[in-house]
Amino acid sequence: MVRGINASAGIGIGTVAIVGDQQVAYTPFQPEDPAAEVKRFENALSEFSAKTFAMAEELRKKAGEKEAEILMGHAVLISDPALTEEIKKKINAGMCAEAALEAVLDMFIDMFGATGDELTQQRVTDLKDIKTGMLKTLLHIEDLDLSNLKPDTILVAHDLTPSMTATLNKEHVVGIVTEEGGKTSHSAILARSMEIPAVLSVRGIVSELHNGDQIIVDGIEGAVLIRPSDSQVIAYRKKREAYLEEKRALGKFVGKETRTDDGKRFELFCNIGTSAETAKVLEYDGEGVGLFRTEFLFMDRTQVPSEEEQFEAYRQAAEGMRGRPVIIRTLDIGGDKEIPYLGLEKEENPFLGYRAIRFCLKRKDLFRAQLRALLRASAFGDIRIMLPLVTCVEEVREAKALLADVESTLEQDGIQYKKNVPVGVMIETPAAALIADLLAEEADFFSIGTNDLTQYTMAVDRGNAKVSYLYSAYNPAVLRSIRHIIKTAKEKHIPVGMCGEAASDPHLIPLLIAFGLDEFSVSPAAVLQTRKIIAAWDSKKASEAAQHALELKTEREVAEYLESLY
Ligand code: PEP
Ligand code: MG
Numbered sequence: 058m059v060r061g062i063n064a065s066a067g068i069g070i071g072t073v074a075i076v077g078d079q080q081v082a083y084t085p086f087q088p089e090d091p092a093a094e095v096k097r098f099e100n101a102l103s104e105f106s107a108k109t110f111a112m113a114e115e116l117r118k119k120a121g122e123k124e125a126e127i128l129m130g131h132a133v134l135i136s137d138p139a140l141t142e143e144i145k146k147k148i149n150a151g152m153c154a155e156a157a158l159e160a161v162l163d164m165f166i167d168m169f170g171a172t173g174d175e176l177t178q179q180r181v182t183d184l185k186d187i188k189t190g191m192l193k194t195l196l197h198i199e200d201l202d203l204s205n206l207k208p209d210t211i212l213v214a215h216d217l218t219p220s221m222t223a224t225l226n227k228e229h230v231v232g233i234v235t236e237e238g239g240k241t242s243h244s245a246i247l248a249r250s251m252e253i254p255a256v257l258s259v260r261g262i263v264s265e266l267h268n269g270d271q272i273i274v275d276g277i278e279g280a281v282l283i284r285p286s287d288s289q290v291i292a293y294r295k296k297r298e299a300y301l302e303e304k305r306a307l308g309k310f311v312g313k314e315t316r317t318d319d320g321k322r323f324e325l326f327c328n329i330g331t332s333a334e335t336a337k338v339l340e341y342d343g344e345g346v347g348l349f350r351t352e353f354l355f356m357d358r359t360q361v362p363s364e365e366e367q368f369e370a371y372r373q374a375a376e377g378m379r380g381r382p383v384i385i386r387t388l389d390i391g392g393d394k395e396i397p398y399l400g401l402e403k404e405e406n407p408f409l410g411y412r413a414i415r416f417c418l419k420r421k422d423l424f425r426a427q428l429r430a431l432l433r434a435s436a437f438g439d440i441r442i443m444l445p446l447v448t449c450v451e452e453v454r455e456a457k458a459l460l461a462d463v464e465s466t467l468e469q470d471g472i473q474y475k476k477n478v479p480v481g482v483m484i485e486t487p488a489a490a491l492i493a494d495l496l497a498e499e500a501d502f503f504s505i506g507t508n509d510l511t512q513y514t515m516a517v518d519r520g521n522a523k524v525s526y527l528y529s530a531y532n533p534a535v536l537r538s539i540r541h542i543i544k545t546a547k548e549k550h551i552p553v554g555m556c557g558e559a560a561s562d563p564h565l566i567p568l569l570i571a572f573g574l575d576e577f578s579v580s581p582a583a584v585l586q587t588r589k590i591i592a593a594w595d596s597k598k599a600s601e602a603a604q605h606a607l608e609l610k611t612e613r614e615v616a617e618y619l620e621s622l623y
Contacts, residue, residue, distance in 0.1 A: 059259055061234070062525065063279030064245035067254035068297035069232025070290060071209035073270040075263060076201050076217065081192040085156040091149045098144060098154040101194045106132040109190070127183070127359045135187050140165070155195050162188045170400075182359070182398045206230060211274055213266055216520075217244040227251045232274030234259055234281055239528055241508035241558045242520040243393055249580045250330060250337075256281050258522040307585035311342045315577075315588045317570060318595045324576035325588055326382070328556055332370045335377030337581040342588075345382035347504065347578020348443070348556035349374055351427070352390050359398050361423060367430035375438025382439045384481065384504065384556075384578075387427055387456075389413045389445035393520055408518065413446035418455055428463045435475035443481040443504055448488040453499040456480070485509035485557070490538045497549035504578065505542055507557025511535050530559040531615040536568065536607060543572040554578055564619035566590045571603030 088094035109132040117125035134140070140161060147157035166184045169177040193200070203212075203225040211232035212225070233248050238257040248255035254276030265283060266272065273282040273293045277300065282289055315325040326347030327338040331354070338346060354362050354370055362370075374383050390396050391412020404410040417424040434440055444456050457480055467474050482489065482496050485506030489496060497503070507530050512519040514535050517527040530536070539559075546553035554576030559565050561579035563586070569577065570591065579587050602622060609615045 059262065059265075059281050059283065061256040061259035061262075061279050061281065062239055062245075062522075063276055064238065064240050064242075064257045065233070065248035065253060065255035065276045066300070067252065067276045068293055068300055069211055069254040069274040069276070070293055070297070071211040071231045071272070071274075072207065073213050073266050073268055073272055074201060074206060074210045075266065075268055076203070076212055076214035077198065081189055081196060081198060083153075083155045083192070083196055086153045087151050088148065088153055091151070094148050094154055095145050097195070098148060098158070101154065101191060102135065102141065105191050105194045106136060108194070131183055131187050131190070134183060135191065155192055158191055158195070159188065162191075182400060185397070186359075211272055213263060213272075215263055227253060232272075232276070233257075234262055234272070234274055236260060236262055237522060238520050239522070239525050241511075241528075246328070246558070246580070247330065249582060250328070250334065252582050258525060260522070307589060310585040310588045310592075313342075313588060313592075315344070315591055317591055317599070318593065319597070321570070321596050323570075323574070323591060324554070325584055325591075326384070326554065326556075326576055326578040327581045327584060328578050329374070329581070332373035332377060334581065335374055335383075338378065338584075341581040341584040343581055343584050345384070345439075345576075346374065346378060347384050347554050347576055349383060349385040351386060351388055352394050352396070355388065355390065355396050355399075356394075361398070361426075364426040364430045367427055368433045371431055371434035371440065372437045375434050375440050378438060380438055382441060384441045384443050384554075385431055386443045386445050386483065387414070387431075388417055388423070390416060408512065414444050414452050414456065415446070418452065418459075421459065424456075424459060425463055428460050429467065432460070432463060432467055432474040432478060433472060435478045436473040440475070441479040441481060441502070443483055443502075445483045445506070446485060446509070447482045447496065448486050450492065450495050450499060453480075453482055453496060457499070483509075483556075484542050486513050487538065490514075490542050493542050493545035494549065497546060497551050500551060502551055503542065503546050503553040504576075505539060505553065505555040505557060505574075507535070507539070507555060507559035510538060510557065511559075514538055529612050529616070530557075530562070530565065531619065532612045533607075533610065533615065536615065539569075540572050540603075540607065543569075543574055547573055552576065561587050563587075563590045563623070564616075567594050567599040567602040567619075567622065568606055570594055570596060570599040 109128055113125040113128035143161045144157045147160055148154055162184050166181050169180045206226055206229045208229045210230050211234065212230055213234045216235050216237035217233065230253055233253055233255040235244065235257045236259060238244050245255060245257060254274045256274050256276055256279050259281055271284055273285050315323045324344055326345040327343035328348040329335065329338060329346055330350045354367060371385060391410060392408045401411065431440060431442055444453060447453055479501035481502035481504055482500040483506045484490055484493060484503050508519060511528055511530050515527050515532055517524045519528055543553050552575045555569065555574055556578035560577045561583040577587055606615050606618055609618060
């Protein structure tokens with residue numbers, strides 16, 4: 058048995074499929090027979106074109122004409138004689154096909170990259186995609202088709218990118234194991250929302266396993282059993298049944314209000330990544346959406362979703378929630394959420410770099426389209442807008458000024474929208490926590506993003522297994538910060554929620570009750586469990602627990618104390 062981080066609860070028993078590293082490394086060589094090397098290039102070219110046309114056909118069915126056209130464009134572009142002749146020339150001059158391809162495409166990438174306008178930037182993205190695709194074809198690297206997996210598959214990978222996790226066919230995936238990532242990495246968040254058991258940060262697991270191996274993923278304990286014995290399989294089947302039974306028993310909390318034992322009422326919202334997930338929110342009786350991560354709308358595609366497309370998604374979320382609140386966060390990209398077609402440069406410190414609100418305020422063209430789509434959708438439900446990664450008052454003012462400007466264009470165009478849509482601020486940086494009083498003057502509500510607040514307060518990368526021992530909201534520094542943010546919001550009379558993963562941590566619930574949090578936002582699958590735990594607490598007892606926890610000096614003491622309460 059090997060151990061890792063229990064990132065998504067449940068037991069999965071199944072067969073390993075290893076998701077390969079997308080590396081396309083090769084060693085350049087000088088071909089002995091350049092003519093044969095040219096032939097190898099031509100064969101790869103036909104294979105790549107055929108594959109690309111087939112994928113375009115698939116995409117036409119799934120996503121529509123426009124998306125498919127981009128892929129068709131790839132096949133046409135790489136067959137352009139201006140490119141192929143240049144590549145062949147280099148092969149004849151003594152380069153291997155891989156090196157010749159790379160040299161020629163890189164030249165065009167640099168050339169287009171230098172101009173910087175949006176259209177040529179798109180060409181750069183296309184050329185990069187073509188380069189990777191062609192190199193994989195030349196090197197015979199097969200991509201695992203995540204949308205077409207065998208039943209009872211357990212995905213094993215070095216790391217799953219959020220976009221990979223978003224495309225996988227969840228019907229057939231019964232578990233996820235990775236070498237990287239923590240409880241709040243986006244793969245973990247998605248695994249929980251899809252209710253797939255996941256264990257992350259398991260060192261060296263990829264090299265220990267082969268495709269087709271049997272394994273068990275215990276997402277409750279954070280354990281992985283490699284090639285288990287028959288008796289282990291039987292024991293874990295029982296454990297899986299017990300877990301599922303416990304889940305079914307939570308059904309009695311459907312339709313109940315979220316109250317403590319002594320009647321204190323809380324709002325219990327959900328985190329979602331797509332508008333379709335509102336169905337799940339209602340199924341689990343979520344009282345609203347506390348965080349719609351719109352970045353997923355921008356992933357797994359080759360260009361920015363149009364205003365129209367975004368409007369449709371936001372309207373569907375608003376209507377799907379049948380009038381209940383839907384807090385939609387504006388684009389929060391960067392950090393571990395990459396969107397290749399935006400052409401963002403690699404940064405030394407992506408979590409501290411050009412991302413989220415910082416990116417949106419520079420790319421006002423994109424931000425405007427999103428705000429316009431959000432305002433238009435506000436006519437169809439109770440939409441509220443939330444700004445991520447705020448660190449200063451200016452960012453909120455600038456975003457609100459842009460929103461006001463977008464409102465006036467809607468007025469001019471005679472398009473309906475709701476006036477005074479609430480604008481909230483995510484408190485997820487130490488800067489925002491420290492100026493919570495100032496931000497409260499600008500914002501209609503707060504939502505505490507403990508995933509990032511923990512990362513930035515503790516100066517610990519939320520996905521780095523080596524320092525994950527520091528990544529805990531039980532650290533006195535993080536607890537004090539949370540208490541301060543809630544207290545400030547109360548003093549300033551604005552509502553305060555929490556949409557980070559800490560909101561569904563059973564151990565923290567008494568503290569959040571005591572601090573006076575107004576709204577918990579958790580994954581749909583965690584709603585009933587959270588409601589059950591809140592119902593089990595009495596406000597007075599919760600206050601005593603919070604007071605004691607805040608007197609403790611170390612993370613370990615806090616963890617042990619909170620655990621002892623159960
Ligand atoms: C957070 O940081 O707590 C949060 C909810 O946002 P994300 O996990 O998407 O960064
Ligand atoms: Mg965040």
